[in-house]
Amino acid sequence: MALDDPIAHPDLHAALARRYGGDEPSGPLLWNDVIGHLLSHRSIRAYRKDALPDGTVETLVAAAQSAASSSNLQLWSVVAVADADKRAQLAQLAGGQQHIAHAPLILLWIADLARAHHIAARSDAPAEGFGYLESFLVASIDAALAAQNAVVAAESLGLGTVYIGALRNRPEDVAALIDLPPNAGVVFGLVVGWPDPDRPASIKPRLPQAAVLHHEGYALEPQQAAIDSYDATSRIFQHGQGLPTVGWIAQLLQRGASAASLNGRQRLSAALKALGFGLR
Amino acid sequence: MALDDPIAHPDLHAALARRYGGDEPSGPLLWNDVIGHLLSHRSIRAYRKDALPDGTVETLVAAAQSAASSSNLQLWSVVAVADADKRAQLAQLAGGQQHIAHAPLILLWIADLARAHHIAARSDAPAEGFGYLESFLVASIDAALAAQNAVVAAESLGLGTVYIGALRNRPEDVAALIDLPPNAGVVFGLVVGWPDPDRPASIKPRLPQAAVLHHEGYALEPQQAAIDSYDATSRIFQHGQGLPTVGWIAQLLQRGASAASLNGRQRLSAALKALGFGLR
Numbered sequence: 001m002a003l004d005d006p007i008a009h010p011d012l013h014a015a016l017a018r019r020y021g022g023d024e025p026s027g028p029l030l031w032n033d034v035i036g037h038l039l040s041h042r043s044i045r046a047y048r049k050d051a052l053p054d055g056t057v058e059t060l061v062a063a064a065q066s067a068a069s070s071s072n073l074q075l076w077s078v079v080a081v082a083d084a085d086k087r088a089q090l091a092q093l094a095g096g097q098q099h100i101a102h103a104p105l106i107l108l109w110i111a112d113l114a115r116a117h118h119i120a121a122r123s124d125a126p127a128e129g130f131g132y133l134e135s136f137l138v139a140s141i142d143a144a145l146a147a148q149n150a151v152v153a154a155e156s157l158g159l160g161t162v163y164i165g166a167l168r169n170r171p172e173d174v175a176a177l178i179d180l181p182p183n184a185g186v187v188f189g190l191v192v193g194w195p196d197p198d199r200p201a202s203i204k205p206r207l208p209q210a211a212v213l214h215h216e217g218y219a220l221e222p223q224q225a226a227i228d229s230y231d232a233t234s235r236i237f238q239h240g241q242g243l244p245t246v247g248w249i250a251q252l253l254q255r256g257a258s259a260a261s262l263n264g265r266q267r268l269s270a271a272l273k274a275l276g277f278g279l280r
Numbered sequence: 281m282a283l284d285d286p287i288a289h290p291d292l293h294a295a296l297a298r299r300y301g302g303d304e305p306s307g308p309l310l311w312n313d314v315i316g317h318l319l320s321h322r323s324i325r326a327y328r329k330d331a332l333p334d335g336t337v338e339t340l341v342a343a344a345q346s347a348a349s350s351s352n353l354q355l356w357s358v359v360a361v362a363d364a365d366k367r368a369q370l371a372q373l374a375g376g377q378q379h380i381a382h383a384p385l386i387l388l389w390i391a392d393l394a395r396a397h398h399i400a401a402r403s404d405a406p407a408e409g410f411g412y413l414e415s416f417l418v419a420s421i422d423a424a425l426a427a428q429n430a431v432v433a434a435e436s437l438g439l440g441t442v443y444i445g446a447l448r449n450r451p452e453d454v455a456a457l458i459d460l461p462p463n464a465g466v467v468f469g470l471v472v473g474w475p476d477p478d479r480p481a482s483i484k485p486r487l488p489q490a491a492v493l494h495h496e497g498y499a500l501e502p503q504q505a506a507i508d509s510y511d512a513t514s515r516i517f518q519h520g521q522g523l524p525t526v527g528w529i530a531q532l533l534q535r536g537a538s539a540a541s542l543n544g545r546q547r548l549s550a551a552l553k554a555l556g557f558g559l560r
Contacts, residue, residue, distance in 0.1 A: 019346060028335040029342060034436035037314060038343040038429050055308040061493045062309060063318040065486040066299055067428060070445045073532055074487050079494045086496065110498065115491070116536055118500050119507065119529055129536040133552075133559075134448065134545035137420060141467065144424035145443075148347060149318050152432055156314035163425075165350045168414065179497040187421065206345040207354050211395070213341045214359045216366065217459040218390065220398050227399065249399055252353055256396055256409040265414035269560065272413075279413075280549065 015039040021205030021233035023226075037156060044160025044191075046199035047103040052159070052192065057105070060192070063153035064146035075139035076146055077112040079178045079186075080105060086177060090189065093173055094166040095263065103193030106164070108174070109147050111139035113183040113277065130183070131278025140187045147190055154192055160201070164189035169264035171271040182276030202241065205233050295319040301485030301513035303506075317436060324440025324471075326479035327383040332439070332472065337385070340472070343433035344426035355419035356426055357392040359458045359466075360385060366457060370469065373453055374446035375543065383473030386444070388454070389427050391419035393463040393557065410463070411558025420467045427470055434472055440481070444469035449544035451551040462556030482521065485513050 009031035016024035019039055057080045064078065081087055082105050090108075091100035100106055113130045120127035129135060151161050167174050167189050174186045195201070206212075211226035227249070234248035259266040272279060289311035296304035299319055337360045344358065361367055362385050370388075371380035380386055393410045400407035409415060431441045447454050447469050454466045475481070486492075491506035507529070514528035539546035552559060 016342065019342060025338045025342065027338055030333060030335050030339040030437060032436050034314060034317060035339060035343060035433050038433055039346050041346045041348070043348055053310060055310050057493070058305045058307055058489060059310040059315060061489055062296065062299060062305065063315060065489075065492060066319050066321045068321070068323055068431070068443050069486070070443070071531070071535060072484060072528070073535060074492070077492050077494060077498065079496070079498050081496055083496050114498075114500060115503060115507075116532060118503075120533055120536060122504075123529070123533060125533045125536075126538060127533075127536045128538045129541050129546070132539065132542060132546050133549040134542050135536070137448075137467075137548065138445065140417060141420060141424045141445075144421045145428045148425045148428035149432070151348070152429070153315050153318055156312055157310060163348045163350070165418065165421075168417075178494075179499065181498070181500055184498065187417075204352060206349070209338060209341055209345075212345060212354070212357050213337070214357060214458075216359070216361055216363050218357065218359050218394075218461070218464065219459065220394060220461055223395060223398075224402075227395075248352070249403070251351070252396060253400055253403060253405045253407075255351060255353060256400060256407045256415070258406060258408045259412065261409050262412060262414050266409070266412050266560070268417065269413040280546070 011036055018203040019206060020208060021237060023208040023229055023233060025209050038152065040203065041155065042201045042203045043162040044195045044201050045099045045162055046196040046201070047099060047160065047193035048196050049102060049104065050194050051104055060107070060150040060153050064150040067145040067149040069142050070138045073138065075112055075116060075135070076143035077110040077115065079108040079110060081108060081178070089177055090167065090174070093170045094164050094189070095169060097164060097166060099162065099191055100164065100189070103191045105192045107150065107190045107192060108178060108186045109143040109188055109190065110180065110184050111136055111143055111187050113139060114181045117183050132280045136272065136277050136279055143187050150190065159192055160195035162191045164191060166263070168268055171268065172274055175275055180275070185272055185275045185277065205237055291316055298483040299486060300488060301517060303488040303509055303513060305489050318432065320483065321435065322481040322483045323442040324475045324481050325379045325442055326476040326481070327379060327440065327473035328476050329382060329384065330474050331384055340387070340430040340433050344430040347425040347429040349422050350418045353418065354422070355392055355396060355415070356423035357390040357395065359388040359390060361388060361458070369457055370447065370454070373450045374444050374469070375449060377444060377446060379442060379471055380444065380469070383471045385472045387430065387470045387472060388458060388466045389423040389468055389470065390460065390464050391416055391423055391467050393419060394461045397463050412560045416552065416557050416559055423467050430470065439472055440475035442471045444471060446543070448548055451548065452554055455555055465552055465555045465557065485517055
């Protein structure tokens with residue numbers, strides 16, 4: 001399955017410099033077209049309105065279904081929303097994210113225990129196990145693995161994507177909009193469309209590997225220098241984007257400061273229970 | 281970013297037939313090398329013991345970090361375990377999955393709120409928001425997006441992988457083994473190694489798209505025929521693998537039957553709270 005020989009490639013250093021903002025791993029890395037493709041990811045929030053090629057949704061879903069599924073349970077579904085009115089409503093429910101209304105498609109990824117409960121009811125079989133947090137987590141993780149494969153496939157076709165976690169601000173309203181039965185909920189959306197070439201997105205630098213990658217055991221102390229270095233990197237990136245140079249640490253702390261800073265998602269547990277999930 | 285022109289490709293039909301066991305989507309699909317690569321995924325449970333090339337871990341982590349991260353919070357980490365004793369212990373903790381001991385590497389994907397709490401404590405800043413289910417879910421989803429990019433990268437290098445959800449059977453013991461601080465937990469493992477060519481894995485068919493993909497709104501009723509068709513497909517696959525031909529429905533119902541059928545994961549909520557997660 002090797003698509004290319006991993007060799008020291010002239011594009012590798014440039015790709016790593018963009019991904020880490022100059023704080024890239026020091027050792028030798030491997031390279032092929034697929035890895036180059038993955039490293040070049042950027043989230044797209046400015047789209048042309050143009051339609052997608054026939055078969056795009058089915059292709060992305062075939063890629064998504066090709067991701068691993070825990071014990072092959074396949075506890076996820078996806079609702080493709082192309083209808084302009086529905087997209088406008090979803091944009092509102094996500095706090096006014098207009099790219100949802102502008103791009104031609106949003107895929108809504110469902111933690112789907114409804115199918116499992118339906119099958120159990122049809123067989124008059126017990127379904128107690130689906131009422132536990134574990135089952136919701138399996139559904140959410142499998143939806144994420146699937147969606148990421150869809151992202152990789154979409155980008156290989158020249159399409160852009162952006163995940164929409166803000167649909168969890170209003171889980172019941174989102175569920176009602178797409179007729180979800182009990183035991184099903186949207187864990188996130190994924191906008192898909194043609195990137196607007198007049199408003200190109202940049203690759204956002206990530207934390208140095210020294211903060212994220214550990215060998216044999218985890219440690220907090222060695223992360224400190226990497227975190228501080230990254231805060232400086234993030235300010236340089238923000239400056240280059242014409243954004244306030246607040247740094248990454250302040251953004252992280254702002255999100256975690258209080259229940260209210262979760263923008264409604266502090267009631268996610270209650271909302272999921274209202275949608276039927278046991279979460280025991 | 282298009283790596284290849286999407287065209288009707290002779291490999292497409294064969295790839296879809298393997299992925300869907302004959303029940304493939306009827307319309308036109310798009311094809312390029314990356315999509316072909318994604319469609320050919322299979323989980324590998326038989327490995328050679330051979331070492332991985334230098335730089336493999338760093339390359340997979342660079343791919344992982346290139347996946348989207350909710351609000352760029354980067355609430356995940358990864359612990360690479362190559363030590364043979366530790367891998368043997370992890371194999372036991374995962375219910376005796378010997379491929380963890382046989383393959384040279386397992387990556388442990390961490391829902392990491394410890395870094396965020398550490399940064400907050402260092403700044404004497406409040407961290408109430410990290411105590412909610414939403415924050416644990418963001419960490420778990422972002423870890424899954426990252427891990428799936430690592431899988432795609434690994435397979436592009438000819439390596440095989442398999443996710444290990446069974447590490448959630450014993451979250452506290454797994455956390456202790458790799459010195460996790462409070463507010464961090466392994467959501468799943470990912471074994472990485474060279475597939476044993478003498479024991480090749482097959483591509484496992486998935487549910488027809490009619491069960492998983494919905495347009496504009498979700499519906500259960502239209503899934504029934506697809507589910508029954510897939511149950512027959514899964515029996516054919518099981519027969520071909522020399523496995524008991526129990527079908528998919530029975531496997532799904534077995535997993536959901538009771539708390540005990542979750543193999544310890546019925547106490548995931550309690551275990552995560554013991555590890556410090558708020559889950560409010």
